[in-house]
Amino acid sequence: MLLAIEQGNTNTLFAIHDGKDWVAQWRTATETTRTADEYAVWLYQLLTMHGFDFKAIDDCIISSVVPQSLFNLRKLAQRYFQKTPYVVGDNTFLGIEVRIEKPSEAGADRLVNAVGGHMAYKGPLIIIDSGTATTFDVVAADGGWEGGAIAPGINLSMQALHQAAAKLPRVAIEKPARIIGKDTVTAMQSGIFWGYVGLIEYLIAQIKAEYGHDMTVVATGGVASLFEGATDRIDHFDHDLTLRGLLEIYRRTLSRN
Known part of the structure; x- marks a missing residue:
């Protein structure tokens, strides 16, 4: 299963894709002090409540506009899913041109x-x-x-x-x-x-x-x-x-x- 994380300044969306459909979505307040371990405990509880296996997550993609939180989101994927996450703007391929000066x-x-x-x-x-x-x-x-x-x-x-x-x-x-x-x-x-x-x-x-x-x-x-x-x-x-x-x-x- 794919874990997709979309982090805005106010809320962070965690969504699970099973290869065919989005099967679960949860939002939490964006807090720059939240650690990878805290994210993991929160996510484990939600996955378990909805009948999903935490260990079934085998990949992760992240979009974030909050640099202070990105470190811990990366650590979440690395420590708990043994994956280097794909991060938009870092190690991903958009397939579109970005036509601005910078x-x-x-x-x-x-x-x-x-x-x-x-x-x-x-x-x-x-x-x-x-x-x-x-x-x-x-x-x-x-x-x-x-x-x-x-x-x-x-x-x-x-x-x-x-x-x-x-x-x-x-x-x-x-x-x-x-x-x-x-x-x-x-x-x-x-x-x-x-x-x-x-x-x-x-x-x-x-x-x-x-x-x-x-x-x-x-x-x-x-x-x-x-x-x-x-x-x-x-x-x-x-x-x-x-x-x-x-x-x-x-x-x-x-x-x-």
């Missing part, structure tokens, strides 16, 4: 999304990944990653608003029934939610205008589902896009070795 600066998560998106959708793409940050990635018709835009994530913006303004409370992010809020909570929810819809729609329009081609827009990420039904500018909501990309990178890398 390819080494490309985030592993954005490259994985580019591969996963190109596999599933035709033509040039805009891939919106909503997490700690909201990223807008441009993927050419041939799969090449051509850069994009990065904005603060919606949760991060709400947190900053609460922390910076003494009288504004911490509130849950949800789609309000009205644009004009009638109290502090609904006013904050409206400004953040509809403000983000506006940000998304504006950047989509400007990217398409600058790129000069019709583009398919795909949304993914932990909070992407918030915007389903709120805008018609997104063509597909694809919650498995990142895992699809990781699996494809793993297969492409194996075929090269």
Whole structure:
């Protein structure tokens, strides 16, 4: 079985592929101090609870945007599965061109999304990944990653608003029934939610205008589902896009070795 690890700034996804399908997925908070042994105990318990054999994991691929945690994820694979893991951006074969001035600066998560998106959708793409940050990635018709835009994530913006303004409370992010809020909570929810819809729609329009081609827009990420039904500018909501990309990178890398 393949263990795929996709580590973001807020959450880390562990997923198990049995050679045919993804059979299990679990999320944990990203903590840079968590050791390989702690990961192993946590993962062993979850695998056992779901009827899987910990020792059946025979390979591992990792995508991480948190360098401080990568050491312990590598150690997890080496110590407990006796495998040197494949790490996106290190010892993997993407099979796509990275068309920015400094390819080494490309985030592993954005490259994985580019591969996963190109596999599933035709033509040039805009891939919106909503997490700690909201990223807008441009993927050419041939799969090449051509850069994009990065904005603060919606949760991060709400947190900053609460922390910076003494009288504004911490509130849950949800789609309000009205644009004009009638109290502090609904006013904050409206400004953040509809403000983000506006940000998304504006950047989509400007990217398409600058790129000069019709583009398919795909949304993914932990909070992407918030915007389903709120805008018609997104063509597909694809919650498995990142895992699809990781699996494809793993297969492409194996075929090269």
